[in-house]
Amino acid sequence: MATNIKITALSDITSANMTYNDLLAVVDMNGTPETKKSTVQLAGNLILAGAGGSNFVPAAVATLAGDVTNAAQPNITSVGNLTSANVTGNLDAGNVNATTAVVAAYFSGDGANLTNLPAGTATKITDGTSNVDIPTTDGNVTVGVGGTADVLIITSTGANVTGTLNATGIITGDAGGISNVVYANVTGTPTLGNISTINIDGNVSNVLRGDGTFAADAESTYGDSNVVTLLNAFGSNTITTTGVITGDGSGLSAIAGANVTGEVTNAATANAVAGANVSGEVAFAATANAVAGANVSGTVANAAYALNAGNAALATIANTAVEAYSVDLANVVGAGNIASINIDGSASNVLYGNGVFAAAASPALTGDGYQIANLTGANVVGEVSFAATANAVAGANVSGEVTNAATANAVAGANVSGEVTFAATANAVAGANVSGTVALATTSGTVSTAAQPNITSLGTLVDLTVTGNIAGANINANTNGFAIGYKEIPPVVLSANDTLALEDSGKHFRSTTAGNITLSIPTNATVAFPTGTAISIVEQAAGNILVNAISGVTLYQAGNSTAGNRVVSTYGVATLMKVDTDTWFISGTGVS
DSSP: OOSOOOOOOOOOOOGGGOOTTOEEEEEEOSSSOEEEEEEHHHHHHHHHHTBTSSSBOOOSOOSSOSOOOOSOOTTOOOOSOOSOOOOSSOOOOSOOOOSSOOOOSOOOSOOTTOOOOOSSGGGOEEETTEEEEOOSTTOOEEEEETTEEEEEEEOSSOEEESSOOOOSSOOOSOOTTOOSOOGGGOOSOOOOOOOSOOOSSSOTTEEEOTTSOEEEOSOSSOOTTTHHHHHHHTTTOOOOOSSOOOSOOTTOOSOOGGGOOSOOTTOSOOOSOOGGGOOSOOTTOSOOOSOOGGGOOSOOTTOSOOSSOTTOSSOSOOSSOSOOOSOOGGGOOOOOOOSOOOSSSOTTEEEOTTSOEEEOSOSSOOSOOTTOOOOOGGGOOSOOTTOSOOOSOOGGGOOSOOTTOSOOOSOOGGGOOSOOTTOSOOOSOOGGGOOSOOTTOSOOSSOOOSOOTTOOOOOOOSOOOOSSOOOOSOOOOEETTEEOOOSSOOEEEOOSOEEOOGGGTTOEEEEOOSSEEEEEEOOTTTSOOOTTOEEEEEEOSSSEEEEEEOTTOEEEETTOOOBOOEEEEEEEEEEEEEEETTEEEEEEEEEO
16 A cells, blocks of 8 residues: 555545545644545544534434444334334334234223133223123123122123113014013014913992993892893893793894794784794785685785686776687777787787788898888898988999099009099099109109208118318218327327217327326227327427326337336327237337
């Protein structure tokens, strides 16, 4: 190592070209000034050894330190992962997250969020003489109150309460074991089952009477002396008995006749009394049915019905006489409505106009039919001459010309000759037979007039030749298999993350946002851009446009065979071009 160095010029030393054994020139001003040399290592150790003393101030911010000698370090707010920490005082913390057990003599606080507490003393919560306890693992929960143990025991099947349970809500279930329930508090229709004892009005000496009232049991037994009194008190209720009620039956009504035995003396009315039970003469009987003729003497005036009334010379009126012999016609006044009449006994004979019954020469009526009306047309044969009106005559039955027919419907065109004037509708008229203008024709063959201002839409044209200009809102068409594009490059404002859409073809995305924005290229399965699609990108801000190739899309930068996402940086301009199904290229300035 050289011992004498002549310093002629000093250059800047940086951490990149300095090592621990580099020499430093040192001027010692203590006593006689002299120049000395030292290494970077020696100078550094000297400074660190005296840090915090009278010659060197302590380091304000030490990123790395060995052993810290000061116990109090108020400026340390976080440390790395500690293998252990011993705290002899109190530990104040927001949340303590430990992967193993946190051990302490006791924990104070409300115990919120503590889980998996072992059974026994550790699970008992005590305040004064009241406590909540889980004595055994997976065991019952017991509650003691005011020094009384097990006031409430909660098991896996329910809760047991020692003492009174007061509930302001509703208790549901079968209410098994519940007693002294006020009936007003019972809802629904309870099933009572067999009731051994019931207390209704609180007085055991009262009885329920027939009128629904509870009163003292005045008579404990029924007997001849009190039965009438008790029955009167029974009101309008029904008395049912399997025994027999004897007596005169006074006041009984609506008794079925089948239940009456013995003779009913002086009965005012007897309905449906069998004749066999009637003996002697029934005086003034208003009606007598089925009286044998042998028992009838004298003239029965106004008899409604008379069977075989021989020579009824004195019968004033006989209705429905089955047989009446030798009744003088002079004595018959009016025949009334006769449902049927048997005159000569032969159903095959007919009554002729001369009043004679004889066999019918023909089953049909003959003659000119004078005064016969409402004949069914199907029953008329032969020609009806001079019929004033004939309705619904079949065309096949009409011969000759129908003169002055007011209306002819569905006349076949082949049967029409000459011009049909003012025909409202003409179907399938040959064009050769049409002269003049057909106004508002919905369908026409070859249109002869070139200008058609009323035609606003057409079907699909096979070919269209236009010698002038085509003006329209949007024109969707192809030329040589490619879509017609723009003369300009229309702008698309890019102010947030976006994905290319089919209508973006031929346009340019421009961002003026100072920040990163992602522009994604979709797969061909999502958006089928035609091959050759070109889209431009302009970043006119202090930001970046992140060009993201969605999974399945390959994106190359021009001049680079490595595919991947690209960035168009500040004031960069680039062009995207689709060259294959899911293959794109990007080129431009500011692309990385």
